[in-house]
Amino acid sequence: MRTPLKIILVGLPGSGKTTFGKLLAKQLNFAFLDLDQVIEQESGLSIGQIFEQDGEGRFRDLESFYLKKVLDGIEGFVLSTGGGTPCFNENMDLINEKGVSVYLDVSLEEIMRRLGNDTLGKRPMFSGLGQGEATLKLKSLLAERENYYLQSKIKLSGDDISTEHLLSELMGFFKS
Ligand SMILES: Nc1ncnc2c1ncn2[C@@H]1O[C@H](COP(=O)(O)OP(=O)(O)OP(=O)(O)O)[C@@H](O)[C@H]1O
Numbered sequence: 001m002r003t004p005l006k007i008i009l010v011g012l013p014g015s016g017k018t019t020f021g022k023l024l025a026k027q028l029n030f031a032f033l034d035l036d037q038v039i040e041q042e043s044g045l046s047i048g049q050i051f052e053q054d055g056e057g058r059f060r061d062l063e064s065f066y067l068k069k070v071l072d073g074i075e076g077f078v079l080s081t082g083g084g085t086p087c088f089n090e091n092m093d094l095i096n097e098k099g100v101s102v103y104l105d106v107s108l109e110e111i112m113r114r115l116g117n118d119t120l121g122k123r124p125m126f127s128g129l130g131q132g133e134a135t136l137k138l139k140s141l142l143a144e145r146e147n148y149y150l151q152s153k154i155k156l157s158g159d160d161i162s163t164e165h166l167l168s169e170l171m172g173f174f175k176s
C-alpha cells in the first residue's frame, strides 16, 4: 500500500506505541501525536485528575471527542492512542475509516518486564494494585481488548524486536 497520511498505533499500555511512534514519525517526516497528551492539553487536566474527579465514563467521552478531532484534522501524523481507545464507543471503526491502524502485539510477560509495577501502579487503570494484581488486571484487559486491537489493518509482533526492526517491517508494507 502507499504510505498512509494518518497512521494510528494501538496496543496495550507498554506495547511501545510512543517509542515506535516517535521513530516512525521522524522517518516519514510526520507529526507525532499522543492522544493522552492531546486530552491533557485541551482539557487542562491530567488523565489521573479526570479519572478521579469525573470517572472513567467522562474520560472515555473526552477520549472519543479528541480522537475524532485529531482524525478530522491535519494529515501527515502518527497518533499513539491510549490502551483503551479502540475499545470504547465507535472509536475503532472511526480509526479504520480515517486512517491506517497498526497493532503492536506484545506479550503480557514482555510488557510486565518493560513496565514493572512502579510504572504500572501510577496509571489510573492500575492504581493501588500490587504486582500480582496488576499482572492479572493486564491479562484481563488483553482478553477484553484483543478483539478490538485485531481489527487493525496491520499487526506487528513486538516481542524480541528492536524499534528499528519494527520500523523496517512496517515500511515494508508501504513500499508500493
Ligand atoms: N521494541 C522494544 N523493545 C524493548 N523495549 C521497548 C521497546 N519499545 C518500547 N520499549 C520500552 O517499553 C516501555 C514502554 O514503551 P512505550 O512508553 O513506548 O509504550 P506505550 O505503548 O507508549 O505505553 P503507554 O500506553 O503507557 O503510553 C519503555 O520503557 C520503552 O523504552
Ligand SMILES: O=C(O)C1=C[C@@H](O)[C@@H](O)[C@H](O)C1
Residues within 6 Å of the ligand: 013, 036, 047, 081, 082, 083, 084, 085, 123, 124, 125
Ligand atoms: O489502558 C487504558 O485504558 C488507559 C491507558 C492510558 O494511556 C490512558 O489513556 C488511560 O489511563 C487509560
Ligand SMILES: [Mg+2]
Residues within 6 Å of the ligand: 017, 018, 019, 034, 080
Ligand atoms: Mg505512550
